[in-house]
Amino acid sequence: MYLGDFVNLPFPMVVDVDGIYQNQNRSVKIYKTRRVGDDDNFEELYRFTRENVDFLAQTFLEDNSETRGGALSNRQRMKCFLRYVGDPGFQVGVGEDLGVHQTTVCKTIWSVCKAIVDKSDEWIHFPNTAVEMEQEKKSWQRKYRFPSAIGAIDCTHILIKRPGNYKDEFVNRKGLNSFNVQATCNATEQFTSVDCEWAGSVHDARIWRNSDIFDIIQDNASGALLLADEAYPLTPWMMKPYRDPVTSSQKMFNVIHTRERVIIERVFGQVKQRFSILQSKVRVKTEKNPRMIAACFILHNAAKYLNDRDFELDETTTYDIAVPASTVIENTALQRGQKRRDAIASYLLGDHVC
Numbered sequence: 001m002y003l004g005d006f007v008n009l010p011f012p013m014v015v016d017v018d019g020i021y022q023n024q025n026r027s028v029k030i031y032k033t034r035r036v037g038d039d040d041n042f043e044e045l046y047r048f049t050r051e052n053v054d055f056l057a058q059t060f061l062e063d064n065s066e067t068r069g070g071a072l073s074n075r076q077r078m079k080c081f082l083r084y085v086g087d088p089g090f091q092v093g094v095g096e097d098l099g100v101h102q103t104t105v106c107k108t109i110w111s112v113c114k115a116i117v118d119k120s121d122e123w124i125h126f127p128n129t130a131v132e133m134e135q136e137k138k139s140w141q142r143k144y145r146f147p148s149a150i151g152a153i154d155c156t157h158i159l160i161k162r163p164g165n166y167k168d169e170f171v172n173r174k175g176l177n178s179f180n181v182q183a184t185c186n187a188t189e190q191f192t193s194v195d196c197e198w199a200g201s202v203h204d205a206r207i208w209r210n211s212d213i214f215d216i217i218q219d220n221a222s223g224a225l226l227l228a229d230e231a232y233p234l235t236p237w238m239m240k241p242y243r244d245p246v247t248s249s250q251k252m253f254n255v256i257h258t259r260e261r262v263i264i265e266r267v268f269g270q271v272k273q274r275f276s277i278l279q280s281k282v283r284v285k286t287e288k289n290p291r292m293i294a295a296c297f298i299l300h301n302a303a304k305y306l307n308d309r310d311f312e313l314d315e316t317t318t319y320d321i322a323v324p325a326s327t328v329i330e331n332t333a334l335q336r337g338q339k340r341r342d343a344i345a346s347y348l349l350g351d352h353v354c
Contacts, residue, residue: 043309045097046079047086047274052306053078056299060116072100072108080105081112085275085296090283110288116295123301126184126193126213133224140187144260147344149239151186152227152264155204158196158278158293163286170286172200179289182207183297184226185267190301196293204231227261234337239344253345271300273311 042050057078072080076098083094084105091105100108127133127150136150157178163170170177178200184193193213198206208214217224217237228240241254272278275296282289303310 045086046082047311048082048303048306048308052303052308053082055306056082056302059302060119061112062115072104077108077112080108081116081295082299084109085277085292087276113291113295116298117291120294120298123298123305124191124194126216127224128216130220130222133220133222136186136192137222137224143187145256145348146227146239146260147347148223148225149227149260150224151184151192152261153182153184153208153232153238154229154261154264154268155180155182155207155231156268156272157181157200158289159281160286160289161281161283165286166199169199169201176200179293180204180207181293182211183264183268184213185264187263188304189263189267189270190304191267191271191297194294194297196290196297205233208232227257227264229261233334234341235333236336236340238337239341242341242345247345249342249345249349252349253341256348267300270310271296274300274303 046053048056054075057074061074061077063074080094080098080100083097084091087094091109092102094100095102095105098105127136133150137148140146140149140151157172157174157176158181159176159178160170162177167177170179172178172180179196180198180200180202181194181196182198182204183191183195186192193211195207195211217226218235220237223236225237225239228238230240230243232238232240234240239257241257242250245251245254278293278296282292284292
């Protein structure tokens with residue numbers, strides 16, 4: 001390029017000592033100093049150990065060859081995302097803590113979030129073959145008593161800011177704006193499925209009927225089943241407690257069922273304690289909420305895989321109270337479910353083998 005190319009430019013150009021054309025009016029970009037003094041409370045800030053943050057960066061983020069200016073490394077990008085979801089503050093605050101501008105924080109959060117969700121199939125998997133279901137049943141039996149169970153299912157509400165559109169659909173039974181998230185977990189306290197795209201007003205049973213795992217587990221050849229609460233229909237593949245237990249076997253069934261089904265509530269508590277953004281109000285665009293929620297659930301499984309410590313549950317943490325479902329259930333499925341529940345109740349009491 002020669003000097004004549006700049007004749008009609010609207011800004012003055014000069015030539016420096018190296019012969020490089022420069023814009024006299026262009027401001028020099030100044031990068032903030034990156035924060036380094038976080039050794040003492042690293043886990044509290046980023047919700048993982050230092051070594052595990054490195055693992056997450058290497059596992060979920062592609063090789064970063066960007067070297068321009070103050071480009072963030074993959075480790076810094078992962079720390080930025082974890083800082084945001086681990087402390088329900090604002091992007092400006094995260095930027096000040098890490099020495100990053102708010103616009104960089106925003107771009108980093110969503111690029112990392114997308115990278116995590118893109119690998120969801122590798123970290124959240126519901127058993128879909130007889131062999132996998134048999135493995136999950138054996139895993140459950142090693143820790144619990146309920147026969148043929150491969151996990152528990154429930155829904156939890158994640159609060160969001162008031163949507164711009166379809167406002168009424170997101171108002172849940174408590175009058176709050178939320179997404180109703182359905183999930184299943186196994187005996188190792190890992191999520192095996194997550195459905196986080198339903199508005200807060202949608203009932204648990206409707207989410208269940210429209211979920212991918214509904215078709216997988218109903219009438220499965222291995223006889224696998226899930227433990228559920230009163231919000232779900234009773235079927236051979238879905239066990240819920242007796243509403244008014246009378247016999248000793250029914251009472252024993254309810255005790256064991258309740259004791260073991262609570263695992264899903266405990267796992268919900270764990271993911272919300274690790275990622276506090278899920279406890280408060282998620283302040284992102286409505287359409288972006290499912291991706292943010294899914295990323296947190298995926299990282300929960302990663303934490304279990306890495307044996308990262310669980311954060312203590314807050315004594316004020318509360319769980320959703322189930323509302324009995326008002327759904328129409330196919331009579332044959334209901335009758336088969338009742339029959340199987342009675343058989344399991346007798347088995348648990350020790351009357352005979354199911």
